[in-house]
Amino acid sequence: MSKEEDNAKNPEGAWAAAGFAVVLLVVGVPVWWFTTTVYRAQLPYSTIETLSSQLRHHTVGVTIIGSLPPSFQEDLVKSLGSMQSVKFLMSQRQPTKEERQALHSGKTPDELDRHMSQLVRVAAGMLAVVVLPEAMEIKEVVVGTDRLIYIKATADLQVVSSVVRNMVMDPLASRYAFTNRPLHHKKEAMRQVPTEPGYDVTLTLMVPEPHRTKIEWDARAAVTDYLSPVVKQLENVSKLTVRSQVLYMTGLSVSPQWSEAHKHYALPENQLPLTINAIEAKLGSFVWTRPSLHFVVYIPREKQLPLHIHAADGSPLPSNSFLVPRWGGVMIHNVPTAAPNVSLPRPVTLDSHWIMSTVLTHLHRLLPIPSLREIEGVETLAMKDSSMLTAWQLDGLARARVSAYLSNIRITLQSLCELVGEISNMVISDEVGGWVWGAVEEWEECGRATREGRLQDATLYCTRSFTQADAAFFHPSMLALLYFPDNQKYAIYVPLFLPVSIPVLLSLKMVFGLCRKSSTKEKNE
Amino acid sequence: MSGTSLSCDQGVSETSEKTHTNNWAVLVDTSRFWFNYRHVANVLSMYRSVKRLGIPDSQIILMVADDMACNPRNPRPATVFNNAHQHINVYGEDVEVDYRGYEVTVENFVRLLTGRLAPSTPRSKRLLTDDGSNILIYMTGHGGDGFLKFQDSEEITNVELADAFEQMWQKKRYNEILFIIDTCQAASMYEHFYSPNILAIASSLVGEDSLSHHVDPAIGVYIIDRFTYYALEFLERVTPDSKKTLAQFLQVCPKRVCISTVGVRLDLYKRDPSRVLVTEFFGSVRNVELTTRVLDLPKCGGSRQVAVNKSVNTRSSKATKPLHYASQLPLHHS
Secondary structure, three states: OHHHHHHHHOHHHHHHHHHHHHHHHHHHHHHHHHHHOOOEOOOOHHHHHHHHHOOOOEEEEEEEEOOOOHHHHHHHHHHHHOOOOEEEEEEEEOOOHHHHHHHOOOOOHHHHHHHHHHHOOOOOOOEEEEEEOOOOOOOOEEEOOOOEEEEEOOOOHHHHHHHHHHHHOOHHHHHHOOOOOOOOOOHHHHHOOOOOOEEEEEEEEEEOOOOOEEEEOOHHHHHHHHHHHHHHHOOOOOEEEEEEEEEEOOOOOOOOEEEOOOOEEEEEHHHHHHHHHHHHHHHOOOOOOOOEEEEEEEOOOHHHOOEEEEOOOOOEOOOOEEEEOOOEEEEEOOOOOOOOOOOOOEEEEOOHHHHHHHHHHHHHHHOOOOOOOOOOOEEEOOOOOOOOOOHHHHHHHHHHHHHHHHHHHHHHHHHHHHHHHHOOOOOEOHHHHHHHHHHHHHHHHHHHHHHHOOHHHHHHHHHHHHHHHHHHHOOHHHOHHHOOOHHHHHHHHHHHHHHHHHHHHHHHHHHHHHHHHHHHHHHHO | OOOOOOOOOOOOOHHHHOOOOEEEEEEEEOOOOHHHHHHHHHHHHHHHHHHHOOOOHHHEEEEEOOOOOOOOOOOOOOOOEOOOOOOOEOOOOOOOOOEEHHHOOHHHHHHHHHOOOOOOOOHHHOOOOOOOEEEEEEEEOOEEOOEEEEOOOEEEEHHHHHHHHHHHHHOOOOOEEEEEEEOOOHHHHHOOOOOOOEEEEEOOOOOOOOOEEEEEOOOOEEEEEHHHHHHHHHHHOOOOOOOOEHHHHHOOOOHHHHOOOOEEEOOOOOOOHHHOEOHHHHOOOOOOEEOOOOOOOOOOOOOOHHHHHHHHHHHHHOOOOOOOOOOOOOOOOO
């Protein structure tokens, strides 16, 4: 009990211990807290949660102009209603006087379509179905160039339903919108390029023997005539930057066989998969970071002329070109063989129309632009005098991209929130916070625009949201490696604070003992 | 219907299961100093195999932590051999090392995998994969139970590696990964993987050391490791259109030659390795689709033909505009 006697005689010891404890708690802990908290900008976690769980669908308004049998209309509504990610708002009206005049005026389908497109102004993202009079000499279902479908009252319901579904959105894209993972078993899903705001399109002309053939091709004119209108049309949906180059002295390493039956060199299909590996390094795809699409025009070597691709069954392919999913396309352009005794290099002109048709075919399949080629019994009208896309194709592409963006944005933001939640001392800078807030706002707007059917707004919002979400996710400071996980925090702080706090805590015990003693003494007195 | 035929070789049905659209390879050597010559030879030999089988340089990320070819102790300067007979110079004249010397750090490696690089990083140092990419990741160096040593001064743990793969999976940056690691106690590195579609092969189990194969008396150091030596023997017989499967690759180094036991992790990989071709990871076989129908476009630019001819003539008469190279450094597209 000598210690207690000592303490009773030296209350200063107790006060000193109490003072230490007070300083430790009142000054030390806050200072440590403020100097070690990391700056974390506030992120809208709850909004991201709510927006992630919202189901999204496109709304498409379909107006039926003319009268259809009521059962037809009901069945059409029912079969369209089964499409998962698109909700159709059907409405019906009778044709106006001018429209009726135009319908009965006996024009050809193209002229009728042009006239009707001007009379019936269909807003972007909507469709209209025009019922044709029975007497017209026209196929059962005709798809116009500007969001109009012409049907006869006797048309097949299934055909009409599948036409409308395919026009509105690529069926794969609508399934993809509901799953996180791409649909691996579908080759078509792996063919289209991943959805990004911009792509680099490179046209490459490969001339392996420039000393024998002098190629005269005005690529600039070809691109301006055929490709630029499409690029301009697609500006809001996806930005394409077109470049072209010529590669000399580079050839495809293929070994074709001379085919006596066809009198040309046959390139079997199974040699194609490995052809582009050798030239990939020379195409300059290492220069830019946007995803690139390559379209290669290959002029065969003199001793392999003429060169034709043969399908698996041995028949030559008329288009002489093939598509590499997500990469681009290659076409072989044969030139006439050199006459003997002609001075080398001989000038050769290329067929721009054929080249650009092939390039656009491949581009349509890569983007992908919706097409109705696979549906029987439908006639699709194309734009005259131009390679531009029809309005419904543009709408369909925009819808597919908006769906892809929405699911991408959801995954990115959810993953970001998870990462940030896991590492509680990860710095979230204002820059990243700003991007995330911006992305969430635009995401909300995009969702609203999609539900209301405002397709152009939705595309704009989605593109911006996607860019911001990706910028936030891939920000260099978001690296988990740079921050200590929570369990390592204890390993750092325990050896730091424990040796200091143990004596203080033990002396506190003495302080309390003293306090109790003095209070009992007071009580006793 | 548009052409949808596959790149079928005679009677191979495996190609219909192929789910990837491009191939990438990340080859990492993490050790420095002259006596770790064999690790550089390992990774450069894999680089040569992968390049020979078709993956272009733009899709190979090669990280070599030290320079053996120009090391002052190298009696054969500018060469790296993987065999005492010195048949092949795996360094060659066209090797493209993306991360060299002290750039090979844990941080750079994880940044590369997760894509969180500084905006000024050139394209050749980025892993621009997408959800259709099959990635071959090969790592070699010195390792221990649960870590891999980088540059003799830092280490990457198996948890960090697993988290990096998970970040890749969440952002859909790979379709399938073949992860090969040739270090001591290599199997510990794949213990913590939890993302799907990863097949991991390790040259030794926890508690075992991976051994090197032979010494080259002319150079004076061990030239190659056992697992990589036998793996390369196997790969040398693989051609770009070969039918060898991954199941055969997994048997490449039995215990009697490798001395250490090869560890394999198959639970995260849902395909059957005996139906997966080796070239699906080591080579670059693309699915091609023949185009059966070309769009029927109207002939455009008819009215401009005259103008074009005129401009062509005038252009040839005056001096042609000087040509210039495209800008080699990518501008930061914000």
